[in-house]
Amino acid sequence: MGRTSDARDKILSAARTLIEQRGYTALGVAEICAAAGVPKGSFYHFFESKQALALTVINEHWTEQRRQWIELLGRDRPPLQRLRDLFEATETVQRVGQQDGGKVVGCLFGNLALELSTQADDVQRRLQEIFDAQIELIEKVVAEAHERGETAATVDTHDAARSIVAQLEGRVLFAKLLNDPGQLEAMWRNCLALLGARPLQEGAGSPR
Amino acid sequence: MGRTSDARDKILSAARTLIEQRGYTALGVAEICAAAGVPKGSFYHFFESKQALALTVINEHWTEQRRQWIELLGRDRPPLQRLRDLFEATETVQRVGQQDGGKVVGCLFGNLALELSTQADDVQRRLQEIFDAQIELIEKVVAEAHERGETAATVDTHDAARSIVAQLEGRVLFAKLLNDPGQLEAMWRNCLALLGARPLQEGAGSPR
Structure with missing residues (x-):
């Protein structure tokens, strides 16, 4: 089975794919190990329980996603454009996942x-x-846009950031249910509306 | 076990509660029958499979929720107020569920x-x-508000209705994750923002 660190990585990678495809409850340790190609005995060498594995999958996924969010939201571009970049990257992730699986x-x-x-x-x-961390990352960018006068003056930046993340979760739910990453295309319009902002590089008008 | 129709109702009621609490995958037919207080043999008299039961639970829940939505959204009140009523009713449902379980x-x-x-x-x-049916019910009301000039002129009523349902799902996700029905309080502000509408009976200003 190669180096032990390989076995751990294989278990994590298999678990993440299986959890994404079928959820947590449906999975057993034996199945995860079979998919990972490691002996079942090695599982408990690395993880106390299936739930401990799930937490590690969650943490590793967040480490990776957080790095991407910080990169996209920290770019030297106007703040609203950085939010748009984030939504487009999210749509791309879902599209690539669909192509793969x-x-x-x-x-x-x-x-x-x-x-x-x-x-x-x-x-x-x-x-x-x-x-909370996602909301905080988005709030920083919303606050920048707010300071530049690019949102409605009355916007509560924390509340708006939470609303944007809620909209993103709702849109991703539709993307999954309809097996259609295009459900995320509306995120940009939705975000502008939730911020009372105007579209970039476009005339006055929608979504006001 | 009483009349057979009682047994079917008991199975449905137990299944809905268990699915709400623990999801579909975690449940077995034996557990559902035990919770319903009916012999396991009677399950297959009423349902072909666990999945057939899930579909019946979904359909019965939608019959009930659809009736409530039609009642709330069909009232003799201004259209935006009817949407507000719907969000408040949704929050109440979650609050009652929390109090019960x-x-x-x-x-x-x-x-x-x-x-x-x-x-x-x-x-x-x-x-x-x-x-789709939820979006259609909301779109009718959004279209009325649009005709009355109570939304941004440029709003696409179907797209806006879909965005409102997505926001509702995202907000309910937060309510569940945080065990806090109050997460739904923002729905009304979010809905106005997504429609580019002004608050009812309030001065100009947020959320624009």
Whole structure:
């Protein structure tokens, strides 16, 4: 089975794919190990339980996604344009996932929030922290746009950031249900509307 | 076990509660029958499979929710006020659910969309129809508001209705994850922003 670190990585990678495709509850440790191509005995060498594995999958996915969000939202571009970049990158991620596996898998955090948050307290707490961190990253950019007078003057930046993340989760839900990444195309219009902002490089008018 | 119709109702009621609390995948037929207090043999008298039961739970829940939506959205009140009534009723449903079972259970359709839509084609199709029907019910009211000049002139009524339902699903996801029905309080502001509408009976200003 190669180096032990390989086995851990293989288990994590297989678990993430299986959780995205079929959720957490449906999976057993034996199946994860079979998909990873590692002996079942090695699982408990790396993870205390299936739930500990799920938390590690969540944390590694957030490490990766957070890096992408910080890169996109920290660019030297106008703030609203950076939000647009984030939505386009999210659509691309869903499109690539669909091309790879045939189906839009949606947002790992949203999926697990609905599947597990009434059952697994530590998963619930971690997902709360991750959504808070997403809201905070977006709020910084919204605050920049607000200072530049590019949002409605009355916008509450924290509330607006939360509304944008809620809209993103709702749109990703539709993308998964309809197996259509194009459901995310409206995010940009929705974001402008939620901020009371005007479209970039376009005349006055929608969505006001 | 009483009349057979009682047994069917008991199975449906137990299944809905268990699916709301723990999702579909985690449940077995034996557990559903135990919770319903009916012999396991009677299950297959009423339902071909667990998936057939899930579809019936979905359909019965939609029959009930659709009746409520039509009542609220068909009232003799200004259209935007009717949308507000709908959001308040949704918050109340989540609050009552929390009082009854200790936890916000969220939206049965959203939960199952994320849990099952990549796995069970007939559940996926039915949920697509239900969300389409929700969007259509909201679009009618948005179109009335649009005709009265109460939305931005440029609003696409269908697109706006879809955005409102997406925001509702995202907000319900937060309500479930945070076990806080108050996450739905922002729906009204979000809806006005998505429509480019002004608050009712209030001065100019937020959310524009």
